[in-house]
Amino acid sequence: MALPKPGERDLRLDLFRGLALWLIFLDHIPSNIVNWITIRNYGFSDATEIFVFISGYTAAFVYGRAMREHGTVVAGARILKRAWQVYVAHIFLFAIYTAEISYVAHSFENPLYGEEMGIFDFLQQPDVTLVQAMLLKFKPANMDVLPLYIVLLAGFPPMLWLLLRRPATALVASVTLYVLTWHFEWNIPAYPNGNWVFNPFAWQLLFVFGAWCALGGAERLSLVILSPVTLWLALLFLAFAFFVAMTWYIPGLDALLPRWLEEWMYPIDKTNLDVLRFAHFLSLAVVTIRLIPRHWHGLHSLWLRPAILCGQHSLEIFCLGVFLSFAAHFAMVEINEGVGMQVATSLLGIILMVLTAALISWYKRIEGRSPGSRPGPPGAATLVGGGA
Amino acid sequence: MRRFVVALLCALTAGAAAAKDGDCMTAAGAGAPDFGLPRVAQAIAKKKLDISVVGSASSELNGPAGTNIAYPTRLETALTSLLPGVAVKVSTFARPRETASEMENKLERIVTDSKPALVIWQTGTADAIRGVDPDEFRVALDSGVDVLQAAKADVVFMNMQYSPRTEAMLAVGAYADAMRIVALQREAVLFDRFSIMKRWNENGVFDLYGATRTTNIAERVHDCLGRLLANMVVTGAKLTTAIKKDTH
Numbered sequence: 001m002a003l004p005k006p007g008e009r010d011l012r013l014d015l016f017r018g019l020a021l022w023l024i025f026l027d028h029i030p031s032n033i034v035n036w037i038t039i040r041n042y043g044f045s046d047a048t049e050i051f052v053f054i055s056g057y058t059a060a061f062v063y064g065r066a067m068r069e070h071g072t073v074v075a076g077a078r079i080l081k082r083a084w085q086v087y088v089a090h091i092f093l094f095a096i097y098t099a100e101i102s103y104v105a106h107s108f109e110n111p112l113y114g115e116e117m118g119i120f121d122f123l124q125q126p127d128v129t130l131v132q133a134m135l136l137k138f139k140p141a142n143m144d145v146l147p148l149y150i151v152l153l154a155g156f157p158p159m160l161w162l163l164l165r166r167p168a169t170a171l172v173a174s175v176t177l178y179v180l181t182w183h184f185e186w187n188i189p190a191y192p193n194g195n196w197v198f199n200p201f202a203w204q205l206l207f208v209f210g211a212w213c214a215l216g217g218a219e220r221l222s223l224v225i226l227s228p229v230t231l232w233l234a235l236l237f238l239a240f241a242f243f244v245a246m247t248w249y250i251p252g253l254d255a256l257l258p259r260w261l262e263e264w265m266y267p268i269d270k271t272n273l274d275v276l277r278f279a280h281f282l283s284l285a286v287v288t289i290r291l292i293p294r295h296w297h298g299l300h301s302l303w304l305r306p307a308i309l310c311g312q313h314s315l316e317i318f319c320l321g322v323f324l325s326f327a328a329h330f331a332m333v334e335i336n337e338g339v340g341m342q343v344a345t346s347l348l349g350i351i352l353m354v355l356t357a358a359l360i361s362w363y364k365r366i367e368g369r370s371p372g373s374r375p376g377p378p379g380a381a382t383l384v385g386g387g388a
Numbered sequence: 389m390r391r392f393v394v395a396l397l398c399a400l401t402a403g404a405a406a407a408k409d410g411d412c413m414t415a416a417g418a419g420a421p422d423f424g425l426p427r428v429a430q431a432i433a434k435k436k437l438d439i440s441v442v443g444s445a446s447s448e449l450n451g452p453a454g455t456n457i458a459y460p461t462r463l464e465t466a467l468t469s470l471l472p473g474v475a476v477k478v479s480t481f482a483r484p485r486e487t488a489s490e491m492e493n494k495l496e497r498i499v500t501d502s503k504p505a506l507v508i509w510q511t512g513t514a515d516a517i518r519g520v521d522p523d524e525f526r527v528a529l530d531s532g533v534d535v536l537q538a539a540k541a542d543v544v545f546m547n548m549q550y551s552p553r554t555e556a557m558l559a560v561g562a563y564a565d566a567m568r569i570v571a572l573q574r575e576a577v578l579f580d581r582f583s584i585m586k587r588w589n590e591n592g593v594f595d596l597y598g599a600t601r602t603t604n605i606a607e608r609v610h611d612c613l614g615r616l617l618a619n620m621v622v623t624g625a626k627l628t629t630a631i632k633k634d635t636h
Contacts, residue, residue: 028556029556030552030555030556031552031555031586101557104553104554104557107599108553108599109599109600109601110553110598110599110600110605110606111449111600111601111602111603111606112449112549112596112603112605112606112609113549113551113553113554114445114446114484115444115445115446115484115513115514115549116446116513116517116549116551116553116554116558117554118445118484118485118513118514118517119517119554119557119558121517140557141556141557141558141559142556142559190519191519192518192519193518193519193520193521194518194519194520194521194522194524195521197559251419262572263573266565266569266572267522267526267565267566267569270562271522271562325556326556329555329556332552333552333553333597337552337597
């Protein structure tokens with residue numbers, strides 16, 4: 001029964017990050033029959049949790065070693081460089097989004113949707129919106145994940161420093177920030193109204209927890225993670241979440257949920273990483289670690305290769321996924337919105353993601369860097385964390 | 389002979405139109421309301437039913453001749469024929485771009501002035517466009533229900549329209565959830581316009597993707613929404629009467 005050990009590459013991370021990238025892509029295409037297969041329909045958490053946790057894990061894995069070998073300043077500088085790269089990627093995506101939305105604004109007219117056309121209002125005042133976008137305050141729909149990463153990375157150097165010296169203190173600090181955030185309702189303001197959709201002060205919990213696991217926390221927890229009691233608790237919780245999720249789709253089933261439970265449970269707050277979502281993710285993780293051991297030979301099979309490849313180049317593939325989900329929706333609007341089209345664009349999108357990941361790997365090879373366990377030169381890292 | 393052909397054609401087109409209308413009612417898949425509408429039942433018993441619609445731009449629609457063809461007008465017509473002998477009056481208080489909290493501020497005045505038995509509160513889209521914090525949105529709905537229930541009015545929430553063109557650009561999920569939750573907690577009825585329109589689009593009853601300058605589709609959508617609402621109001625009132633009979 002294998003838990004990840006610090007300093008060793010774990011293909012399961014790449015695999016599940018790759019799968020999470022596919023799920024995020026599918027979930028971002030609205031009215032897509034294929035996104036019925038994604039996990040958000042069967043419980044509380046979704047692919048975002050997987051992605052943030054693994055990104056925290058790999059960030060600690062790569063930059064933790066850098067910090068031990070090259071010192072705090074060098075590792076901190078590399079993390080900030082990574083945050084900058086994610087920022088540039090976000091602005092690039094914003095440009096593509098603006099192009100798409102401007103096109104739709106000019107080509108679409110229907111008196112029924114006079115009200116919805118209000119989302120194009122921001123095109124009327126580019127002076128304000130472009131600046132707000134660069135300040136990460138104006139974020140169109142589905143473009144909230146990268147800003148979260150930028151903030152998580154920017155705050156990561158001191159947290160990593162603490163994690164390497166006093167991991168328990170670091171974890172307590174993270175939980176404290178999470179609790180205080182819920183209590184005082186801290187968040188970063190957004191433009192034109194409201195707050196960030198993914199509250200970094202809350203979501204840091206998952207990122208730091210991932211980092212803590214990578215730096216030996218998982219080993220410390222191994223007795224708990226691998227105990228049958230934990231497994232049963234996790235399975236029970238997953239079954240409960242599954243049942244609750246079914247009440248969202250099957251009319252009449254929600255009558256079986258007691259009123260007090262509904263009032264306590266709802267709303268399940270995604271913005272502030274609801275405890276139910278966190279618990280659901282932990283349960284999934286516990287079961288997954290049991291089902292797929294670390295040295296399972298299937299991890300080297302050809303079938304899982306595409307997902308692992310995508311997971312190894314997560315920043316590029318994430319951005320591509322966001323772009324492809326725009327493109328898929330665009331194709332459905334302009335050409336055909338039928339089920340065949342939905343399945344075709346979903347499959348085509350995933351194939352393009354895999355091909356691009358393979359191409360990036362090839363580039364890295366011809367440039368003499370490998371996406372292997374050894375952290376290469378600074379530029380070799382993929383999203384928060386690199387080749388790990 | 390020619391007269392016969394014309395008559396036949398008329399019959400056929402009338403039949404097709406009727407089938408189409410029937411389609412939109414059945415394809416809507418709108419179930420019975422979750423809660424009864426006791427104030428509406430009382431008003432019907434007193435033969436005078438006043439309804440206020442509070443909403444934003446999607447509660448208004450004017451035809452080419454400037455006539456009001458929006459769902460509140462259609463609701464009034466449908467209720468009048470469903471409830472013979474009852475004086476039905478539907479007043480609309482709709483302002484483009486108004487958020488739930490802005491509407492909440494004027495609820496007090498509306499219920500004092502018009503004393504409606506039922507308030508249909510259409511909201512969500514403006515908040516989603518302006519990115520209002522979903523939590524603030526939920527609080528506004530909740531305090532709005534306070535005002536309406538204190539004024540002895542039944543409450544029906546109407547959520548956003550299903551708009552496939554803007555679906556990827558406008559995240560309405562959190563706002564739709566908030567409306568569902570408040571409706572459940574406060575025993576208000578939710579008229580799920582979003583799901584109904586989505587089903588219409590999926591079943592091909594209305595093509596909501598297509599671009600058009602005419603109001604043809606909009607008119608039929610609003611007409612159908614108005615009639616569905618009317619059915620819901622009548623069913624909700626009957627539900628209360630049934631519950632009352634059970635308990636007595």
